[in-house]
Amino acid sequence: MQNIQHLFFDLDHTLWDFEKNSEETLRQLFIKYNIGNGRVLVEDFLLAYKKVNNELWHLYNVNKVTKEDIRLKRFPSAYTIVGLSPSDCPEGIGDEYLEICPHKPHLIEGSLELLEYLKGKYRMHILSNGFDKTQAIKLQTTGLDKYFDVIVTSESCGYKKPSKEIFEFALKQAEASIENSIMIGDNPLTDIQGAKDYGLKTIYYGKDESIGDYNVQNLLDIKQIL
Numbered sequence: 001m002q003n004i005q006h007l008f009f010d011l012d013h014t015l016w017d018f019e020k021n022s023e024e025t026l027r028q029l030f031i032k033y034n035i036g037n038g039r040v041l042v043e044d045f046l047l048a049y050k051k052v053n054n055e056l057w058h059l060y061n062v063n064k065v066t067k068e069d070i071r072l073k074r075f076p077s078a079y080t081i082v083g084l085s086p087s088d089c090p091e092g093i094g095d096e097y098l099e100i101c102p103h104k105p106h107l108i109e110g111s112l113e114l115l116e117y118l119k120g121k122y123r124m125h126i127l128s129n130g131f132d133k134t135q136a137i138k139l140q141t142t143g144l145d146k147y148f149d150v151i152v153t154s155e156s157c158g159y160k161k162p163s164k165e166i167f168e169f170a171l172k173q174a175e176a177s178i179e180n181s182i183m184i185g186d187n188p189l190t191d192i193q194g195a196k197d198y199g200l201k202t203i204y205y206g207k208d209e210s211i212g213d214y215n216v217q218n219l220l221d222i223k224q225i226l
């Protein structure tokens with residue numbers, strides 16, 4: 001695309017297959033702790049956790065809860081939803097999840113092929129609302145780290161997408177300008193609306209909306225745009 005030199009990618013659900021990696025981790029912990037002692041189906045537990053986690057992340061993105069709240073609340077809340085007592089939730093399971101999950105290897109289909117195609121043509125950066133240590137492990141484990149120049153997380157910046165401050169911070173770090181940059185992500189609010197409000201061009205990856213300047217349902221479709 002004309003004039004574009006910098007690509008800012010979201011990480012979770014955009015390149016890193018959060019759903020698959022998280023599910024594998026939860027299945028592992030479900031077996032290890034024999035959650036529900038045979039009275040709860042693993043599928044029901046996965047659904048409960050996903051519901052709670054999505055709600056907490058949404059609240060985190062709009063500054064209603066903290067990182068600590070997410071870490072401490074998601075397992076006990078999932079226990080409650082499947083009819084178990086939150087007091088039966090093993091102590092430290094939230095930390096254990098965070099230890100295991102970032103080491104999982106699954107990427108969204110087409111990630112590596114797309115990055116190989118873009119490499120050399122653009123300078124690429126990560127702009128994530130995730131946590132510093134966790135995102136660094138994900139990038140190293142999957143080998144994605146070699147494609148990216150600047151890595152910005154909400155934790156390192158002090159602001160979260162969709163705040164304009166984090167976009168400003170990321171562009172400054174990358175020595176990029178609004179005119180020569182584009183944001184690519186799966187979240188209509190944090191990635192796309194946030195970037196648009198700041199004045200950036202956007203590519204939305206996902207099935208639910210057509211909110212971006214460009215919209216793709218498959219990562220490899222980005223090759224037609226860039």
Ligand SMILES: [Mg+2]
Pocket residue numbers: 010011012013014185186187
């Ligand atoms: Mg995302």
